[in-house]
Amino acid sequence: MTRFTSYRIAFQTILTKEILRFCRIWIQTLLPPAITTALYFIIFGHLIGERIGEMDGVRYIDFIVPGLILMAVITNSYSNVVSSFFSSKYQRHVEELLISPVPNWVILSGYVGGGLARGVLVGIAVTAVSLLFSDLDIRSFGWTLAVFVLTSILFALAGFINAVYAKSFDDISIVPTFVLTPLTYLGGVFYSISMLPGFWQKISLANPVLYMVNAFRYGLLGVTDIPIGIALAIILLFIAGLTAFSLYLLNHGVGVKS
Amino acid sequence: MEQAPGSAEKGDLWLRCSYHLRFAFPPGAVFMNALLLQNLRKTYRNGFEALKGIDLEVAPGDFFALLGPNGAGKSTAIGIVSSLVTKTSGRVEVFGHDLDRNPEAVKGCIGLVPQEFNFNQWEPVAEIVVNQAGFYGIPRKQAWIKAERSLRQLELWDRRREQAVSLSGGMKRRLMIARALVHEPRLLILDEPTAGVDIEIRRSMWSFLTEINLRGTTIILTTHYLEEAESLCRNIAIINQGRIAEHSSMKRLLNQLHNQAFVLSIEQDLTRIDELGDYRWQRLDEHTLEVEVSRGQSINGLFQALAQRGLEVTSMRNKQNRLEQLFIGMLNASRRRDAQ
Ligand SMILES: Nc1ncnc2c1ncn2[C@@H]1O[C@H](COP(=O)(O)OP(=O)(O)O)[C@@H](O)[C@H]1O
Ligand SMILES: [Mg+2]
Numbered sequence: 182m183t184r185f186t187s188y189r190i191a192f193q194t195i196l197t198k199e200i201l202r203f204c205r206i207w208i209q210t211l212l213p214p215a216i217t218t219a220l221y222f223i224i225f226g227h228l229i230g231e232r233i234g235e236m237d238g239v240r241y242i243d244f245i246v247p248g249l250i251l252m253a254v255i256t257n258s259y260s261n262v263v264s265s266f267f268s269s270k271y272q273r274h275v276e277e278l279l280i281s282p283v284p285n286w287v288i289l290s291g292y293v294g295g296g297l298a299r300g301v302l303v304g305i306a307v308t309a310v311s312l313l314f315s316d317l318d319i320r321s322f323g324w325t326l327a328v329f330v331l332t333s334i335l336f337a338l339a340g341f342i343n344a345v346y347a348k349s350f351d352d353i354s355i356v357p358t359f360v361l362t363p364l365t366y367l368g369g370v371f372y373s374i375s376m377l378p379g380f381w382q383k384i385s386l387a388n389p390v391l392y393m394v395n396a397f398r399y400g401l402l403g404v405t406d407i408p409i410g411i412a413l414a415i416i417l418l419f420i421a422g423l424t425a426f427s428l429y430l431l432n433h434g435v436g437v438k439s
Numbered sequence: 440m441e442q443a444p445g446s447a448e449k450g451d452l453w454l455r456c457s458y459h460l461r462f463a464f465p466p467g468a469v470f471m472n473a474l475l476l477q478n479l480r481k482t483y484r485n486g487f488e489a490l491k492g493i494d495l496e497v498a499p500g501d502f503f504a505l506l507g508p509n510g511a512g513k514s515t516a517i518g519i520v521s522s523l524v525t526k527t528s529g530r531v532e533v534f535g536h537d538l539d540r541n542p543e544a545v546k547g548c549i550g551l552v553p554q555e556f557n558f559n560q561w562e563p564v565a566e567i568v569v570n571q572a573g574f575y576g577i578p579r580k581q582a583w584i585k586a587e588r589s590l591r592q593l594e595l596w597d598r599r600r601e602q603a604v605s606l607s608g609g610m611k612r613r614l615m616i617a618r619a620l621v622h623e624p625r626l627l628i629l630d631e632p633t634a635g636v637d638i639e640i641r642r643s644m645w646s647f648l649t650e651i652n653l654r655g656t657t658i659i660l661t662t663h664y665l666e667e668a669e670s671l672c673r674n675i676a677i678i679n680q681g682r683i684a685e686h687s688s689m690k691r692l693l694n695q696l697h698n699q700a701f702v703l704s705i706e707q708d709l710t711r712i713d714e715l716g717d718y719r720w721q722r723l724d725e726h727t728l729e730v731e732v733s734r735g736q737s738i739n740g741l742f743q744a745l746a747q748r749g750l751e752v753t754s755m756r757n758k759q760n761r762l763e764q765l766f767i768g769m770l771n772a773s774r775r776r777d778a779q
Contacts, residue, residue, distance in 0.1 A: 190578055
């Protein structure tokens, strides 16, 4: 058996374990985003949206669909990895991996793969809900899929880093509450930044989530506030940086070895 | 695949043979240890020096005890060997593989049963064992076969579908043993496997370990019970405060332990005696004698031997041997710690 085969088997094992984990607790992991999104659609899309009219030339309810899908993907990819990896530290079963001949990049891929799997499943659920309220007519399927997958990977990586540093359950909710949620809400999910005064538009440009939401909205609706090439470059840059940092942390045993 | 040097050139046969022989007989193969530690040191981040340069050799096939009181550094040493703790300096070799140069080969040789439960409590028993096999690169189907064998050996197969959290303490320990054995490691390391396990389960665990050792698995276990080490292991190292205090065979150690030494004051002048039967003795001064009484010899016999030589004992005291003192000191220390 070649080394590569062993790695592939180890990767599949971690990935399957991760998928089974969130499926076992689907009431906590898969159901809430579907319900939350339905509420957003009813309240913002349907009740309030009808008074708002159009935004960037599309119906308001259609305008918020991409942002809501992506918001669910971001939150779920992140929280899947942060809670899974933190609890593997907390219950110490991360040691099962540390003593095994699995390279760190395989461990990282397995966990990120788990976050991506949950992102995909939640994305599908939320998209299904959104079809009840608006007719999605995808402009560019490839582009939509690419942004979807890359965003999910990016936040899975971020969740991993959060888990590495986390020492208590508080630490795994601080970042989502105080950083992630504000960034997504201010990332142009519910509005076009062209509505903002010039100063706030500039501030918004420092928010990486803005680029992802716009790139995704471009894939689905064909409208965007910013050049999509730049958006893609920024996403890729973040992924590269976070991957390198995660591997550095694993190689130095930060948070897992004494 | 690596290419044999010179194979492209027209053949220096000897060179090529010796190159290929390297794989059949890796350097040092004859004297290869299952575990070799050289000057191993560990200082934790808080500045505490848990290992102060330990050396250890464990031969293949051995059943080896690392004995020491709580806090001696046993788990730290085990942790370094199994890649859970990073060493500060020193050298670790497992079956000839260097931990720094080839960590994956080292990891592949070892099965670890840690001191504390470290499985996912919410996973079913079988999944824990099958996944561990997967981490070692064993394909799913084979992993199930191996897991079944391993779980049956430890009488857990009937509970395979239950969540680990529902097992009793003894079963959880057995689960960790089953998990450690699933990839058939050459070296099984158990960190205090019987701590907090009742006497019956302890005995059955002992006979199980003896059996797999007889079938060829090298075993290292840490313990703070002298009795456990004594009834299981062939070789032993005693560790205390991060240092190896003794490293020898169990037989030699027990002999030392079972020898009692007495210091006798003798009325007569001792310079004229030059033998004392089977007793090992030494003259401390003209009127003082130190005698060892080993297992099978009696103190009565000693007095007879002295009387036959016209020697009269005026007083006698027990001289504790160094090891006993060491043990008692250790046990007191660990008792104090347990009481806290
Ligand atoms: N992560 C750590 N940080 C600081 N000190 C530690 C850590 N782990 C263990 N120690 C200390 O190192 C010493 C040896 O611990 P350990 O190897 O667990 O002993 P043993 O297994 O022999 O009981 C103890 O004094 C313990 O308090
Ligand atoms: Mg210990």
